Amino acid sequence: MAEFTKTRAPRQMRRQPSTMVKYVDAAEVDRLKADTERKKNWKRWGPYVSERQWGTVREDYSADGNCWEHFSHDEARSRAYRWGEDGLLGFCDRQCRLCFGLALWNENDPILKERLFGLTGPQGNHGEDVKECYYYLDALPTYSYARGLYKYPQAAYPYSTIVEGNASRGITDPELELEDTGVFAENKYWDVFVEYCKADDNDIVIKVTAANRGPEACRLHLLPSLWYRNVWSWGCTHQGCGPKPRMFESKSEERLSAGLAEEVTIKHDELGKYHFFAGPNPGDGSMPKMLYTENESNPKRLWGMDSETKYFKDAFHNYVIEGDESVVNPQNRGTKVAAYYVLEVPAEDERSVFLRLSCDKQVVTDGTVMDISHLERVVDHRQYECEEFYDKIIHESLDGEQRQVARQSYAGLLWSKQFYHYVVKSWLNGDPESGPPPRERLSGRNHDWKHLFNRDVISMPDKWEYPWYASWDLAFHMIPFAKVDPAFAKEQLLLFLREWYMHPNGQIPAYEFAFGDVNPPVHAWAVWRVFKMEAPRTQRDRDFLARCFQKLLLNFNWWVNRKDPDGKNIFAGGFLGLDNIGVFDRSKPLPTGGSLEQADGTAWMAFFCVVMLDMALELALTDPVYQDMASKFFEHFVAIAEAMNELGDGKGLWNDEDGFYYDHLTREGQGSQPMRIRSVVGLIPLFSVLVLEDSVLKRLPEFHKRMKWFLDNRPELMQQISMMQSSASASEECSPLAPGTHYLLAIPSRERLERVLKYVLDEKEFLSDFGLRSLSKIHEERPFEMSFDGEQYHLEYTPGESNTYLFGGNSNWRGPIWFPIAYLLIESLERYDFYYGDSLKVECPTGSGVMMNLKQVSRELSRRLTKLFVPDPETGHRPCHRGSEQYRDDPHWKELVLFYEFFHGDSGHGCGASHQTGWTALVSRCFDKIADKAT
Secondary structure (H helix, E strand, C coil), X not given: CCCCCECCCCCCCCCCCCCCCCCCCCHHHHXXXXXXXXXXXXXXXECCCECCCCCCHHHCCCCCCCHHHHCCHHHHCCCCCCCCCXXXXXXXXXXXXXXXXXXXXXXXXXXXXXXXXXXXXXXXXXECEECCEEEEEEECCCCCEEEEEEEEECCCCCHHHHHHHHHCCXXXXXXXXXXXXXXXXXXXXXXXXXXXXXXXXXXXXXXXEXXXXXXXXXXXXXXXXXXXXXXXXXXXXXXXXXCCCEEEEECCCCCCCCCCCEEEEEEECCCEEEEEEECCCCCCCCCCEEEEECCCCCHHHHHCCCCCCCCCCCHHHHHHCCCCHHHCXXXXXXXXXXXXEEXXXXXXXXXXXXXXXXXXXXXCCCCCCCCHHHHHHHHHHHHHHHHHHHHHHCCCCCCHHHHHHHHHXXXXXXXXXXXXXXXXXXXXXXXXXXXXXXXXXHHCCCCCCCCCEEEEEEECCECCCECCCCHHHHHHHHHHHHHHCHHHHHXXXXXXXXXXXXXXXXXXXXXXXXXXXXXXXXXXHHHHHHHHHHCCHHHCCHHHHHHHHHHHHHHHHHXXXXXXXXXXXXXXXXXXXXXXXXXXXXXXXXCCCCEEECHHHHHHHHHHHHHHHHHHHHHHCCCCCHHHHHHHHHHHHHHHHHHHHHHHHHCCCEECCCCEECCEEEECCCEEEECCCCEHHHCHHHHCEEEECHHHHCCCHHHHHHHHHHHHHCHHHHHHEEEEECCCCCCCCCCCCCCCEEEEEECCCHHHHHHHHHHHCCCCCCEECCEEECECCHHHHCCEEEEECCEEEEECCCCCCCCCCHHHHCCCCCCCECHHHHHHHHHHHHHHHHHHHHHCEEXXXXXXXXXXXXXXXXXXXXXXXXXXXXXXXXXCCCHHHCCCHHHHHCCCCCCCCCECCEECCCCCCEECCCECCCHHHHHHHHHHHHHHHHC
């Protein structure tokens, strides 16, 4: 328990470390400011196109909710999407009305490559998984410059080999990846780069470069494509639906006098008039053939039905691969167009094509709109500004490899924004032109979220594997976002608290598979951190904080009313984002009967409390009304801390024998049984830590008065608070509310904190060379086992991919390293160090004899996490890349970094989603922390 120790202050308290994002003087910052002030629309266009729209819940109109089978990858080339679009390294406006993407053919593939391929959940031996090699290389927050790479084999893509190979593998086998098939042997592949460069906010220069990495000359069919999202075929009337727009061939000799190009005029009721230009083939100077069709479903191929319409979504595939010229509109008009290039590229050489998309008011009129030398200057200038921005964002003390990793992590974070559209009521009822959906849907998935109306650009976990938001993931995304684009971070956090997202009962939507699932309550923490990171104390956005605080009160009350059914301040919550962390599925009724008193559920609520208290105290400095709310959260935290530390047998969820916090299984007539599993569930109680400083309390007399009454009249709860005087000597004791007194609100006492940290920092338990394991390695030799009614339940240390199908088998919390939990622990240790300073040192690693204060421990954890991505000084391998010689040795691979969902607890190799530069972008903050030490 956190004792109300009249602690002796060893010396002056440490200064609270600054988290403010330093001011950056760069052209990109000026653009961000202009966009925020709505003087320019710099963020209207970006890489907001999903990497996968097929197989999603929002495109699923089946009776049984089987989204993978209802809309397959094979159907995607022929079937119009209802709620979004996908494409290869695509770009679109913020409402996904007009989209750009690449289409490729290597003369061997059976289909035109217009989108990324991957396995569905049932196909993969570890669930859904993209089977392509693509990389987000660079991006500015306004997307004035963005660069991506797709590696395209010159041999036929091994679709059947990938599907059959993974089908033959079990859950304990490694996955068969594209690189394992030999398709990149002898460098017989294309590196296809796309660069987006904004000459103005609605004037986009596009450079596509095809690099032949092979030993022989080769031919590539390249079709940069532009299309409208289909909003006209459904008969819908909600916001976003509308009449069919137009695009058609046009030509302006005056505009193109200094450069040849094909031109397409685009007219849209909301976007207005645009012009799309396609430059010449760089090989022979010939102009590309412009292919026109409609972005509409092909009923003959899909359902065996005839149609009056002749031109369909799959026309370019049929034209290029099948040689059918009748599938494109000879009148050169439609809702989808492609510039068709055939590039002949010598061995180890490259060719570039230029395109441009400009609104009518920003079209260059001096004849240089497609002058190649002019376009190259635009690209070069935006590249320079990108270098300038990140030179100032990324800490100068980092070495070249560290800076490169940090920069790619920001690129991945920025590329992972996506337009997300889902109107639950319309989805349940179906559209007038599509017929009524099965009645089972009206009582099925998300039927109780009819208020939800999503139509926004949102930060995604991974635009292929998870092309839908996850609210607790998003909270972590906003921490690195706050450094490069704080305005966007604030907008996202507010968005999820708005009435068309948040349920009327106060719940924040989880994700589209089940909006009503319960994720950890970290939204308030993200709000508070973004508020503090954005600006110096006197310049912070207090309106943002107050707006979020009011809505977070609703969310807090939802938790209290729904997840503390007995009113004991011991909270449940289900799986709480940790999927298979327990010995059985915590989101379902327990097979044993009874209930589970969750150490993490209760600790998350304590964490929620201290964050809300911190926010209320900040707001109360300028509005005394908030002092009452501060008192409420102070008292609620103390009550939760008491329950966690004292309830039942006087020990709460703490196990004194082991020195750890555990879930407790409670069954009628059988009392409470600790589930003695050493997992991150027992570390989450460490996150709830807050120092109340005397200088702040003096400015809040009503809160100070209430706090004094509470301490005087509730002595049984005083054990939950530690305090010290900043001016006291090591031998002096402090008295409550004496001048200079500081209070530590935390769940563990100092003694308990030290006992838990002994496990955390033990390399035979939680501490990995690469961060923090989610389950103690001790369970490798000592698995947790229990039996009930003849059933055996078993949990063991599994450091890589899951060996159980609990939660689908594509996620594993039984040993791997996960950034969000590790990062929260790092920040918590910093706050403990703020209070204890050098009076509290622990052995790190346990048994090493090396003593560190908690700030040093936090930096050591940060350092280990960054090691996942930088080459090992002895082997040259990046641990995240599973010992791949290609990623180590090949000059065209060695600088590429993948930011996985989670990482092997021993080797550090990447697991799960390969492009989860959402919360894994927290590595950029870890670099900041080790860089601060260097200076």
